[in-house]
Amino acid sequence: MSGYVSRLRSRPPGQFSGQGRLRLPGGPRRPRRVAMLSVHTSPLHQPGTGDAGGMNVYIVELAKKLASINIEVEIFTRATTGALPPAVELAPGVLVRHVDAGPYEGLAKEELPAQLCAFTHGVMRTWAGHRPGYYDLVHSHYWLSGHVGWLAAERWGVPLVHAMHTMAKVKNAALAAGDTPEPAARVIGETQIVRAADRLIANTAEEADELVRHYEADPGKVAVVHPGVNLDRFRPAPAKGDAAGGVAGNASANAAGDVAASRAAARARLGLPQDAVIPLFAGRIQPLKAPDILLRAVADLLAADPALRSRLVVPVVGGPSGSGLAKPEGLQKLAARLGIADVVQFRPPVGQERLADWYRAASVLVMPSHSESFGLVAIEAQACGTPVVAAAVGGLPVAVRDGVSGFLVAGHDPADYARALRRFVAEPALSTRMGADAARHAQSFGWGTAAVATGDVYTAAMQERRRHLRSLHG
Numbered sequence: 001m002s003g004y005v006s007r008l009r010s011r012p013p014g015q016f017s018g019q020g021r022l023r024l025p026g027g028p029r030r031p032r033r034v035a036m037l038s039v040h041t042s043p044l045h046q047p048g049t050g051d052a053g054g055m056n057v058y059i060v061e062l063a064k065k066l067a068s069i070n071i072e073v074e075i076f077t078r079a080t081t082g083a084l085p086p087a088v089e090l091a092p093g094v095l096v097r098h099v100d101a102g103p104y105e106g107l108a109k110e111e112l113p114a115q116l117c118a119f120t121h122g123v124m125r126t127w128a129g130h131r132p133g134y135y136d137l138v139h140s141h142y143w144l145s146g147h148v149g150w151l152a153a154e155r156w157g158v159p160l161v162h163a164m165h166t167m168a169k170v171k172n173a174a175l176a177a178g179d180t181p182e183p184a185a186r187v188i189g190e191t192q193i194v195r196a197a198d199r200l201i202a203n204t205a206e207e208a209d210e211l212v213r214h215y216e217a218d219p220g221k222v223a224v225v226h227p228g229v230n231l232d233r234f235r236p237a238p239a240k241g242d243a244a245g246g247v248a249g250n251a252s253a254n255a256a257g258d259v260a261a262s263r264a265a266a267r268a269r270l271g272l273p274q275d276a277v278i279p280l281f282a283g284r285i286q287p288l289k290a291p292d293i294l295l296r297a298v299a300d301l302l303a304a305d306p307a308l309r310s311r312l313v314v315p316v317v318g319g320p321s322g323s324g325l326a327k328p329e330g331l332q333k334l335a336a337r338l339g340i341a342d343v344v345q346f347r348p349p350v351g352q353e354r355l356a357d358w359y360r361a362a363s364v365l366v367m368p369s370h371s372e373s374f375g376l377v378a379i380e381a382q383a384c385g386t387p388v389v390a391a392a393v394g395g396l397p398v399a400v401r402d403g404v405s406g407f408l409v410a411g412h413d414p415a416d417y418a419r420a421l422r423r424f425v426a427e428p429a430l431s432t433r434m435g436a437d438a439a440r441h442a443q444s445f446g447w448g449t450a451a452v453a454t455g456d457v458y459t460a461a462m463q464e465r466r467r468h469l470r471s472l473h474g
Helices: 002-009 054-068 109-128 142-156 168-173 184-196 205-215 255-270 291-304 306-311 322-326 330-338 352-361 376-383 414-426 429-442 447-472
Strands: 033-038 072-078 087-091 094-099 137-141 160-163 199-202 222-224 279-282 314-317 344-347 364-367 388-391 406-409
Touching: 033 054, 033 109, 033 142, 054 072, 054 087, 054 094, 054 137, 054 376, 054 447, 072 109, 094 109, 109 142, 137 142, 137 447, 142 160, 142 184, 160 184, 160 447, 168 184, 168 205, 184 205, 199 205, 199 447, 205 222, 222 447, 255 352, 255 429, 279 291, 279 352, 279 376, 291 306, 291 314, 291 330, 291 414, 314 352, 330 344, 352 376, 364 376, 364 414, 376 388, 376 429, 388 414, 406 414, 414 429
Parallel strands: 033 072, 033 137, 072 094, 137 160, 160 199, 199 222, 279 314, 279 364, 314 344, 364 388, 388 406
Antiparallel strands: 087 094
16 A cells, blocks of 8 residues: 555546556547536535535636536536526536435535435436437436436546545544544445446545555546645735735745735735734634634633734634534624634635635634545645644645645644743744745645646546447457
8 A cells, every 4th residue: 555655645636546647649638528516515605605616616617627628517416596597607607406315405425425416317307318329428426416417427428537525434533522423324435436436536635645545446447636825916016106026926934024014915905903913713603613712722822822813813714514504603602701702803705806805914824624625725825825723634735735734733732822922922934034035935835737637537537438348359
């Protein structure tokens, strides 16, 4: 196993173990049109609300970049209101199709398996209205979509490419206190999809290893493709009237100054104190993401240095999700119990442009997650020039360059997070210096690179399917 992982880690993103980026005689054809499946959450939903999060961003940005390299994408998702049109153009070459499956509202994610037959029927009805061969490939996201994709790919005679995003066995091995374990039905479903898929896309080499170790995936089927970040949206933004550019294309000695100017401008726009220490949490509020650890770390900081209270602001930007919906006011009550309610600002989920300003304004982003397949939020913040303090779990050691673009923390002891945050309190210049390095680090995670690598995975899956068919009829 360790040999497999070391070989995988030595390959650039988009190459997969044992085969690499296939270059076959005759120039293998890329797909013209992909059916992308996202059953439980729509790419049109606001990230940070309900079940919408990093996967939504992933699907939207990847689909747009695939379309830009001439791979059309049609995204099938469950309709959550009767007012939605059957199809919405998200961008040129990207169409979102709403499928009626179950009641529009009030259906929890855990209840969706019962609606998969109805969802599959809706997908098949759309396919039946097209000429044969309309879709070249199915790309499913999350295990619920994987089961629809499995049936669709078999019926259409095309390859199935699947992205797990999160895995039940991995989540259950790292449950937060009081969190609910993933059900056995999901474990069984994921195991079936791993066997059925022609290719599995993993965010990191560690995730690829987990697929092999926990689900007995064929290493030859697993492709590592790092997610990206929208570098046009998430970047240090110059103050109004300043020259454009920022760190996004500038590795000069002025980079830290650009980050500082960007931070000052963002704080002015958000009405935040210019001299404040601002550790930010951004994301869905649920035990898995562990925002409580940040609050407990802040309480530790203030206990050690009460004078810090006058210049500490702790924004929590996001809404309850998953098991966090059972106690939607739990985090506010914790802040009150810890005696830090006066420094914590609870803000609802915001759009991507506004979110970028929250990243820019922060001294540091804090991600104490118990499990993360990658951690897009960490890359987005770094791209904006903000360092990250994150748990050393899942894909976060890939997303964060420890000691350069932020700090990785082993475990989930609030005292360890308080220790990391104290460094930014003691040395105010650390935030801008590491922020400049963070912005440079994020440049290697563009969605264009991810789309090209994903296109290579598609091409390899199609080529292998054609080879298999030729051998059957040979």
